[in-house]
Each structure stands twice: as structure tokens, then as C-alpha cells.
Amino acid sequence: MRLRRNARLTRPQFEAERLLRFRELVRHAQQHSPYYAAIMQKHGIELDKCLPTDFPILTKRLLHDNFDDIVTDRRVTLAGITEFLQHSRDPEERYLGEFVVLHTSGSSGEVGHFVFSTADWVRGWAGLSRVIQPRLRRTRIAFFGATDGHFASVTWSVTARQGAGRYLSDVATLDINAPLAETLTRLNAFQPHVLGGYATGHKILAQAQLAGRLQIRPEVIQCGGEPLTTGDQAWLEQVFGCPCINVYGATESMLMGVVRTGDPGMTLFDDELIVEPAADHILLTNLFSRTLPLIRYRMGDTLRLTDKQSPYGHYPVIAPVVGRNERVPLFRNPQGETDFISPHIINEIFVPGVWRFQMRWIDETTYRFAICLDTGLDAAGCATATTSIKTRLHEILDQKQLGNVQFEVEVVDDIPVDSVTRKFKLVVMLGRSNS
Numbered sequence: 257m258r259l260r261r262n263a264r265l266t267r268p269q270f271e272a273e274r275l276l277r278f279r280e281l282v283r284h285a286q287q288h289s290p291y292y293a294a295i296m297q298k299h300g301i302e303l304d305k306c307l308p309t310d311f312p313i314l315t316k317r318l319l320h321d322n323f324d325d326i327v328t329d330r331r332v333t334l335a336g337i338t339e340f341l342q343h344s345r346d347p348e349e350r351y352l353g354e355f356v357v358l359h360t361s362g363s364s365g366e367v368g369h370f371v372f373s374t375a376d377w378v379r380g381w382a383g384l385s386r387v388i389q390p391r392l393r394r395t396r397i398a399f400f401g402a403t404d405g406h407f408a409s410v411t412w413s414v415t416a417r418q419g420a421g422r423y424l425s426d427v428a429t430l431d432i433n434a435p436l437a438e439t440l441t442r443l444n445a446f447q448p449h450v451l452g453g454y455a456t457g458h459k460i461l462a463q464a465q466l467a468g469r470l471q472i473r474p475e476v477i478q479c480g481g482e483p484l485t486t487g488d489q490a491w492l493e494q495v496f497g498c499p500c501i502n503v504y505g506a507t508e509s510m511l512m513g514v515v516r517t518g519d520p521g522m523t524l525f526d527d528e529l530i531v532e533p534a535a536d537h538i539l540l541t542n543l544f545s546r547t548l549p550l551i552r553y554r555m556g557d558t559l560r561l562t563d564k565q566s567p568y569g570h571y572p573v574i575a576p577v578v579g580r581n582e583r584v585p586l587f588r589n590p591q592g593e594t595d596f597i598s599p600h601i602i603n604e605i606f607v608p609g610v611w612r613f614q615m616r617w618i619d620e621t622t623y624r625f626a627i628c629l630d631t632g633l634d635a636a637g638c639a640t641a642t643t644s645i646k647t648r649l650h651e652i653l654d655q656k657q658l659g660n661v662q663f664e665v666e667v668v669d670d671i672p673v674d675s676v677t678r679k680f681k682l683v684v685m686l687g688r689s690n691s
Contacts (some may be wrong), residue, residue, distance in 0.1 A: 259382060262527050263569035267568055270570060275307075277387040277543050278530065282306055285549040288328035292549060308530050308541045314553045316368045320611075327371065328549050337369050338608050345404050347429075348418070355547065356585050358408050359606050360507040367611050369506055371548050372547060379544035380510040381415055383525060385570070387478060387514060396426045398448035400439065400457050401481070402600045403429040408507040409481060413452060432457050432598040433655050440470050451496070452478040454600055455488060456584055462495040474498050480505055481600060506557070508550060509542050513574065520564040521573040521672070585682045588620040590660045597656065599682050605648055609633050609641035614671045615683045624686065625649060626666045642667060 262270055285292035295301070301310045314615045320506055321325065323334040324507040331352060340351045341359060351357045356372040372380065399413040416425040428446050430439050432453070443461070451458070451474040457481055464470035474496055479489070504513035504522060509529055524531065532539035538557055542550040546574035564573040584596050602615050612628040627645055629638055645665055653661050671680070 258284070258344065259385070259527055263571075265570065267570040274527070274530065274543070278308065278541065279303060279306060281541075281543055281546065281549060282551070284328060284546050285551070289326055289549060291322050291325035292551070294325075300422055303342045308532070308552055311551045313539060314551060316554070319368065319541050319550075319553070323369070329373070329547055332371055332547065334369065337371060341369075341390075341406060341606050344406065347403070347406055348414050356411060357406050358411060358507050359406060360408065360603065367606065368507070370545075372545060373547045376547055377415070380528065381412065383511040383528060384412060384632070386511065386525060387503055394424060394426055395450060396428070396446060396448045397428060397450040397452065398428045398443060398446055400443075400451065400453035402432045402463065402598065402604045403431040403433050403606055404433070405606065407600075407604045408510070409452070412505075412510065430615060431655070433601045433652060435657055436460070436595060437466070441473055442466055443470060449475045450478065450495055451476075452480070454598070455479045455484040456482065457598065458492055458500075459488060460596070462492055465495050472496070476501060478503055486517075493517060506540075508545075508553060508555065509540055510544075515567075519567060521562055521575060523566040524559070524572045524574050525567050525568075526571065531559075533561060583617070583681075583685060585615060585617040585623065585683055586620060587656075587658050587661050589656075589658050594620070595656055595658065597652065597658075601652055603682055605645070607644045607648060609637055610645060612643070612671050614681065616686045617683060618686050621661050623661070623663045624666055625663055626668045626671055628669065628671060629667060 262273075263423040265273070282292070282296075282301075286303060287293075295311065296303075299310065299312070320334070327333075332355065337351060337357055340357060351371065354374060356374075356377045358370045358372075360368055360370075371457055383503045397413065397416060399410055401407075401409050410429055413427055413429060415421070417427040428442065428448065430442055432439075440461075451461075451472070458477060461470055465472070475498050476497055477492055477500040479492070480499060484502045488501045499516060502515045502522070503511065505511045511525060512529065512531075513522040513524045528542065528544040530543070533553070536556075536558055538555050538559060539552045540550065540555055543551055548659060550617055560575040562573050563573055566573050584599060586594055586596050588594055597615075602613075605613065609630050610627050611630055614626045616624040616626060618624065625645065627642070629641055633641065642665055649663060649665070653659055
């Protein structure tokens with residue numbers, strides 16, 4: 257109801273109310289977060305007058321190093337979350353029985369952990385109503401993506417079938433790392449009304465639809481997690497005969513923007529967010545996350561504000577978001593068939609002690625995997641982390657029936673950003689001459 261009301265406000269009215277909610281967040285952080293209490297004292301920040309720009313930038317590394325002092329619930333610890341993620345891959349399982357936990361490497365390539373109370377999660381998840389409107393009949397929703405863990409997109413999807421939502425939504429999760437033939441069989445049987453997932457995955461499904469291997473009739477397609485060109489958006493609409501919605505979201509902030517065919521650009525829904533664009537990053541303040549306050553959190557995405565008018569209210573319209581557009585590594589299985597490993601599967605690898613990693617693709621049966629280890633690990637810890645990475649990579653290959661693919665794990669001091677794009681690349685092509 258508040259989101260609908262927000263859309264009817266003038267922009268000055270909206271920003272005035274949002275500033276009040278920002279100060280409510282700051283009050284909560286000052287009272288319950290030792291990190292923010294110290295920041296406010298050090299910088300002389302006054303609660304009743306403060307603005308986001310009064311606070312220093314929070315990087316993913318600072319968040320990691322100060323996690324236990326940033327969280328506002330003393331039961332939540334980085335060590336506890338790390339242990340939870342080691343043993344749980346069910347996106348519906350809750351940390352301590354009540355907290356939603358997500359992890360990702362995002363556009364920085366550094367592993368990050370994010371935690372939300374039930375109240376946080378509901379406030380953030382409400383924004384997804386701007387993508388799919390509630391219906392009076394039960395809606396079949398298929399999500400084709402990374403499903404085997406605590407990842408943002410699949411957790412958003414399965415939330416639709418929890419509580420009273422189970423009477424309104426039938427949600428099927430299809431792992432993008434499963435053999436493609438198995439996925440097509442499940443989709444043909446399920447016949448989803450809504451098909452959600454990543455642009456690269458949907459394009460592979462569209463090729464199967466054209467070839468007759470896939471025969472579904474969705475009413476809407478959602479693409480997120482990576483850039484979607486207007487040409488690909490139009491092509492997906494033509495192949496499936498339904499609207500394709502391009503969704504911009506992040507693990508830290510959930511839904512951020514939406515663009516439908518015919519829109520003047522992507523609408524940035526900033527009801528629960530304060531976004532400060534910069535040349536090569538954005539600073540994000542999340543107003544719905546009270547358990548892990550994020551004030552001026554640095555994200556590697558870049559966006560440009562335009563002077564166009566949104567069809568959805570006073571919200572700003574932005575040029576296409578520049579995020580990670582990763583190469584999709586292709587491999588040949590023992591039967592000689594080509595299959596792929598989604599970059600999202602690689603992106604969501606979680607191993608304690610490993611803070612950055614990169615796949616260095618050599619050819620159809622070979623790759624290297626570079627990892628950066630936490631500096632505090634002793635020799636035994638380094639060996640354990642390296643072994644755990646190898647085990648997880650074997651699991652990914654076995655799931656795809658690519659047991660013939662060979663790889664080596666290489667421990668490196670750092671993995672630099674791309675010299676041209678200045679972005680971190682999760683997958684790079686080496687080739688035999690560079691291997």
C-alpha cells in the first residue's frame with residue numbers, strides 16, 4: 257500500500273518522506289550497531305539532521321571485516337553465517353530458524369554475505385509486485401537459474417510459495433546447471449505462466465523452442481541478473497509470444513529497476529533505496545534492511561540518470577545498467593554434445609577462506625580456476641579451502657554430466673580487474689597458447 261501511495265506523491269513529497277525513513281534507519285543503527293555508533297561519534301553526525309552524504313563509503317571488504325559490529329542483532333555473526341552456508345543449500349532454510357541469508361560475489365568478484373530478518377525480507381520483497389501483479393488464480397512460476405544454494409534470485413522465487421502464497425503460486429525451480437534435456441522435459445510438463453531467470457539461459461531456451469524441443473506458452477518472461485539488450489528482449493518476445501520484462505536487481509537491495517518494451521528507459525524504483533551514481537560505481541543506501549544496515553554501500557554497477565519521464569510515476573529513468581556481461585564457457589560431454597556452465601553457477605560458489613575466484617577457460621574439456629585466499633589462513637586452512645573448491649567444482653561438472661572436463665586450481669595473490677572495462681571478469685578465455 258505504501259509503494260502504491262508513493263507513486264502518487266510528487267517527487268519533493270516522496271524525497272521528504274524518504275529522508276525521514278532514512279533517519280529512522282540511522283536511529284536504529286546508532287542504537288544497535290557498534291560500527292555505526294562509532295562512525296556517528298567520530299564524524300559528529302547528528303541524528304535529526306543527517307544526510308546519506310554525511311557517512312563514509314562502505315565497501316564490501318569493510319563490510320566483511322566489520323560484519324559483527326555492523327549487524328544490529330547480536331545473535332547474528334559472520335562465523336555463524338559461514339557455518340550455516342557450509343551445511344545448507346536449501347534457499348528456503350533460515351539461519352537460526354528466522355533469518356534469510358544470501359551470498360554472492362557480485363560485480364566486484366569479492367564474496368559478500370547479506371542477512372535479512374523476516375520483516376526486512378517482506379519489505380524488500382514487496383517491491384517485486386511491480387514485476388508480476390497478483391492474480392485471482394494460481395500462477396505457475398518457473399525459475400531457471402542457480403537453485404542449489406542461498407542465492408538472491410531463487411530465494412526471491414521460492415518466497416512466492418511460502419505462507420499464504422502457496423495458495424496463489426506454484427513455483428518450480430530448475431537448476432541451470434542440470435543437463436539441458438532434463439530441463440526441457442520438466443518445462444514442457446510444468447507449462448509455466450511466468451518464466452524467470454537470466455538472459456543467457458532464456459536465449460538457450462528460446463533456441464530450443466524454435467527447434468521444437470521446448471513447447472511452452474508463458475504469459476510473461478522475466479530476465480535479470482545480467483544485461484539484456486533491447487534486441488534480445490524483442491527476440492524473446494517474438495519467440496515466446498509474450499511480454500519480456502527486464503529486471504534490475506541486486507543481492508544487497510532486491511528489486512531496483514524495471515523496463516518493459518516501449519518504456520523510455522529503465523525505471524529506477526527508489527522507494528526503499530537511495531542511490532548515488534558515480535563514474536564507475538554507485539553508492540547504495542538500503543532503507544529496508546535493518547538487520548544489516550547498508551549506508552552508502554559501494555557497488556560496481558554503473559548507471560546514468562536521464563531526463564525522461566517514467567510511465568510508473570515520479571521515479572527516475574536510467575540508461576541501461578552496466579553490470580557484468582560474462583562469457584559463457586562451453587564444454588563437450590563424453591557423448592560429444594556441447595553444454596554450458598552458467599557464470600551464475602560459478603558466481604555463487606561459496607567456500608570459507610576463499611574471497612575471490614575466476615574461471616580461466618582453455619578449451620572444450622579444460623580450464624583453470626584461480627582463487628584468492630584470506631590472508632589469515634594457516635597452511636592447514638589453505639589446504640582445506642583449496643580442497644573444498646576442488647570438491648565443489650567436481651560437483652558442478654558431475655551435475656552437468658561433464659565428468660570428462662579437466663581443471664586445475666591455482667592459488668594467486670590477487671585477480672585484477674579487466675584493463676579495458678575496469679570491471680572484474682568472472683570468466684576469461686585463455687586458450688591453449690596461454691595455458
